[in-house]
Amino acid sequence: MNLPKSNDNGEGLVFNIQRFSIHDGPGIRTTVFMKGCPLNCHWCSNPESQDFFPNLMVRDMNCRQCGACEKICPEGAITLTREAGRKIERGKCSQCLVCIDACIYNSLNVCGKYMTVGEVLDEVLKDRAFYRNSGGGMTISGGEALLQWEFVMRLLRAGKRQELHTALDTSGYATWQTVEKLLPFVDLILWDIKHLDSREHKKMTGVGNHMILENIQKASKTKTIWLRMPLIAGFNDSDTHLAKLIDLAKEAAVEKISLLPYHEGGKSKCEQLGRTYPFPAGKAPNDERIESIKGMIEKAGMRVSIGV
Ligand code: SF4
Ligand code: SF4
Known part of the structure; x- marks a missing residue:
């Protein structure tokens, strides 16, 4: 091991x-x-x-749907639509964590x-x-x-x-x-x-x-x-x-x-x-x-x- x-x-x-x-x-x-x-x-x-790396953790209830995270995500993993709100496609997410600082509403956090x-x-x-x-x-x-x-x-x-x-x-x-x-x-x-x-x-x-x-x-x-x-x-x-x-x-x-x-x-x-x-x-x-x-x-x- x-x-x-x-x-x-x-x-x-x-x-x-x-x-x-x-x-x-x-x-x-x-x-x-x-x-x-x-x-x-x-x-x-x-x-x-x-996981042996820091994780993105998401609190949906805090999201105000401002769109700041969608704009900054380099992988296009975040989408914001009127119907579905803010969605994160985990398969596309590289855990770069840059969206965390963009969110001023504490909806996105890091663990680790x-x-x-x-x-x-x-x-x-x-x-x-x-x-x-x-x-x-x-x-x-x-x-x-x-x-x-x-x-x-x-x-x-x-x-x-x-x-x-x-x-x-x-x-x-x-x-x-x-x-x-x-x-x-x-x-x-x-x-x-x-x-x-x-x-x-x-x-x-x-x-x-x-x-x-x-x-x-x-x-x-x-x-x-x-x-x-x-x-x-x-x-x-x-x-x-x-x-x-x-x-x-x-x-x-x-x-x-x-x-x-x-x-x-x-x-x-x-x-x-x-x-x-x-x-x-x-x-x-x-x-x-x-x-x-x-x-x-x-x-x-x-x-x-x-x-x-
Ligand atoms: S951690 Fe990086 S890749 Fe994942 S959703 Fe946030 S900005 Fe996009
Ligand atoms: S930056 Fe925060 S509040 Fe704004 S859409 Fe993204 S998760 Fe929601």
Whole structure:
């Protein structure tokens, strides 16, 4: 696998920096979301994270049909008609992004920004006092953070130099050689597991899980791990599958299992990206089933949280 490390200037492509995050590890944290992902999960709630380049995102409701974007588009990808309003032909769009500055009504936006380690860290350090008081810190997430491993390694190292608690939120889909480079600078791994059967995993994410499972076993020898799993009705919520999840959690001595019930957060973002939502039939298990799953994991002696 030929993974990008960072751009030629050593910058990383970041799509969001979320301050006061309380769902991505202990305490109050700042979560840095890296752009680009080698998986293609059907239920992805952040589809804007998937491409390893900045994306044009469109909010139709803000458009005043002034025509400025149509005039500037070098590809003729934008048309404005009285009947249909402003339309963007995504097949023609080269993602040059010049239309964004032309739109003064905030209908056209970019997702993804190249940033230096120093720029990201400056943002993260703004809330240092909150980290100290709450036992929080910095979490690097994605997309898949390991896709830009070199940048992420430098950011984690810089965070440790500032004595921050660091967490890495990852699917673990990278070679062990990549994963192990980052481990010295990581206090906690939030390991996103989707399915324990490789064929099922591939069906819904585009890749198998062998490398991921091997990496969990290896990393668990030295690192604290929280397992995270999106909980999707009819995909990974059967007793048989959950028993396998518990076995993995015990084997890897994970501190906690987090179950994240499926939600349709990715739907409106797909619209903004001009994509068809790939999982219209997606559902979370009902509340009763979620409670029984929680009970099953607790009975096995594991700590479990729902939705965080
Ligand atoms: S980003 Fe796409 S739609 Fe916008 S100006 Fe460039 S080619 Fe045209
Ligand atoms: S510039 Fe903005 S407001 Fe004007 S037509 Fe284009 S998207 Fe709509």
